[in-house]
Amino acid sequence: MAKTKTYFFCQECGYQSSSWLGRCPECGRFGTFVEEVVKAESGKRSVESGKLQSTPKRIDEVTYDERRRLATGIGELDRVLGGGIVAGSLLLLGGEPGIGKSTLLLQMALSLSVEPVLYVSAEESEEQIKMRADRLENGKREGESGLYVVSETVTGRIFEHIEALKPRLVIVDSIQTVTSEALEGAAGSVGQIRQCTSEFQHYAKSTGVPVMLIGHITKDGTLAGPKVMEHIVDAVLQFEGDRSYGYRMLRAGKNRFGSTTEIGLFDMTSGGLREVAVPTQFFLSSRSEMVTGATVAATLEGSRPLFVEVQSLVSSAVYGTPQRVANGFDLRRLSMLLAVLEKRCGFKLAAKDVFLNIAGGLRVTDPAIDLAVACAVLSSNVDIPLSPHIALAAELGLGGEVRPVTRVEQRIAEADRLGFDTIVISRYNEREVDASRYGIRIRPVAMIDEAMRLLFS
Numbered sequence: 144m145a146k147t148k149t150y151f152f153c154q155e156c157g158y159q160s161s162s163w164l165g166r167c168p169e170c171g172r173f174g175t176f177v178e179e180v181v182k183a184e185s186g187k188r189s190v191e192s193g194k195l196q197s198t199p200k201r202i203d204e205v206t207y208d209e210r211r212r213l214a215t216g217i218g219e220l221d222r223v224l225g226g227g228i229v230a231g232s233l234l235l236l237g238g239e240p241g242i243g244k245s246t247l248l249l250q251m252a253l254s255l256s257v258e259p260v261l262y263v264s265a266e267e268s269e270e271q272i273k274m275r276a277d278r279l280e281n282g283k284r285e286g287e288s289g290l291y292v293v294s295e296t297v298t299g300r301i302f303e304h305i306e307a308l309k310p311r312l313v314i315v316d317s318i319q320t321v322t323s324e325a326l327e328g329a330a331g332s333v334g335q336i337r338q339c340t341s342e343f344q345h346y347a348k349s350t351g352v353p354v355m356l357i358g359h360i361t362k363d364g365t366l367a368g369p370k371v372m373e374h375i376v377d378a379v380l381q382f383e384g385d386r387s388y389g390y391r392m393l394r395a396g397k398n399r400f401g402s403t404t405e406i407g408l409f410d411m412t413s414g415g416l417r418e419v420a421v422p423t424q425f426f427l428s429s430r431s432e433m434v435t436g437a438t439v440a441a442t443l444e445g446s447r448p449l450f451v452e453v454q455s456l457v458s459s460a461v462y463g464t465p466q467r468v469a470n471g472f473d474l475r476r477l478s479m480l481l482a483v484l485e486k487r488c489g490f491k492l493a494a495k496d497v498f499l500n501i502a503g504g505l506r507v508t509d510p511a512i513d514l515a516v517a518c519a520v521l522s523s524n525v526d527i528p529l530s531p532h533i534a535l536a537a538e539l540g541l542g543g544e545v546r547p548v549t550r551v552e553q554r555i556a557e558a559d560r561l562g563f564d565t566i567v568i569s570r571y572n573e574r575e576v577d578a579s580r581y582g583i584r585i586r587p588v589a590m591i592d593e594a595m596r597l598l599f600s
């Protein structure tokens with residue numbers, strides 16, 4: 144008979160304890176422990192000597208069949224995955240509700256070249272999925288589809304369907320709404336998520352069939368509840384963007400089969416997600432007039448240059464504490480840049496509200512955007528517009544020094560190609576650039592106050 148045992152799990156970080164605790168020793172949160180019953184399978188078997196299944200091998204004796212990758216039919220998704228889905232892999236697609244996770248994977252399922260594909264939805268009915276597919280551009284196609292959909296929430300029954308259909312790929316929407324009978328406790332609890340994820344991992348590893356899980360993300364950007372899931376899966380993809388815009392960005396937070404630097408860009412249209420394969424100019428507003436507080440940053444996301452417009456508004460604080468608001472940029476980084484401006488450029492920003500926005504709802508992590516952020520703030524503060532034909536590419540240091548960035552030539556070449564007339568870079572990047580190859584004027588600066596004098600006087 145299976146023994147049952149109860150454990151207490153922190154619902155935030157998954158910390159396991161045999162007794163209830165008021166405060167989690169792992170993540171420090173209060174009142175997060177919930178009791179969950181674990182049906183213990185027969186106890187752990189001890190390893191008898193001489194019966195080992197595995198033996199250590201020399202690394203050059205280890206062979207593998209050139210792991211076959213399955214192209215998803217969506218170029219931007221393949222790019223983030225590192226060239227398609229690896230056989231037997233378990234992938235997690237995370238994102239805020241309504242961002243387009245179900246749409247992306249349904250669209251992918253419809254464009255896959257293998258069949259059958261099983262789309263398990265624990266959130267929507269089969270009719271709802273069909274209605275969504277009909278709205279998608281690639282949903283209306285001739286002939287029979289290799290995509291099967293089923294609305295099911297219990298993993299045991301999902302595996303029965305899998306057994307019967309023998310799919311080549313399984314999609315589960317979402318991991319927070321499926322439950323395993325091996326465990327008591329509501330769907331979405333840490334124990335359930337951990338259990339269900341391991342069941343799908345076991346299935347993927349033992350059969351070689353890739354499984355894609357959808358997971359919801361809380362407001363602060365963590366996968367709701369379980370950090371535990373991130374350790375089990377092979378790759379975590381994050382789907383993000385501002386829901387009031389159409390742009391969506393796909394990043395890999397973890398990827399065992401590729402790099403995590405590449406991003407995928409999409410545009411959400413009435414016919415589903417459309418790929419943005421040449422994104423360079425996508426996030427530049429087509430402004431011709433001189434506007435104060437707007438600058439252009441020459442950033443790189445993965446291997447692709449991405450030119451984005453930074454917009455800032457600096458105004459006198461109406462209320463006691465000045466506001467600092469940043470969209471698409473790290474707020475702490477903004478505070479740091481403001482402190483640098485205050486110290487090195489003599490601006491009294493302490494009594495000012497500062498709003499910062501990256502056009503298009505994009506989140507930029509490339510530090511080369513620093514100079515554009517600082518100059519946007521300065522431009523709004525002094526009320527002097529910067530020409531839209533100037534691009535900026537440099538990081539800022541705490542001492543106000545304008546620091547070099549990676550692959551500056553690639554940024555310069557792209558700015559030149561896009562018709563910018565000037566690019567401001569760090570003096571320390573200057574020597575690696577052969578300026579004679581470009582028509583664009585290259586202005587190297589060493590300190591932020593030097594950049595300020597160059598641009599605003």
Ligand code: TYD
Pocket residue numbers: 238239240241242243244245246247275278279411412413414415416
């Ligand atoms: P959805 O994939 O349901 O999001 P998630 O699974 O991440 O919760 O996408 C929801 C939004 O996408 C919804 O608000 C409507 C929008 N959408 C489109 O704009 N065009 C479309 O073709 C589809 C299917 C959805």
Ligand code: MG
Pocket residue numbers: 244245246266316
């Ligand atoms: Mg959904």
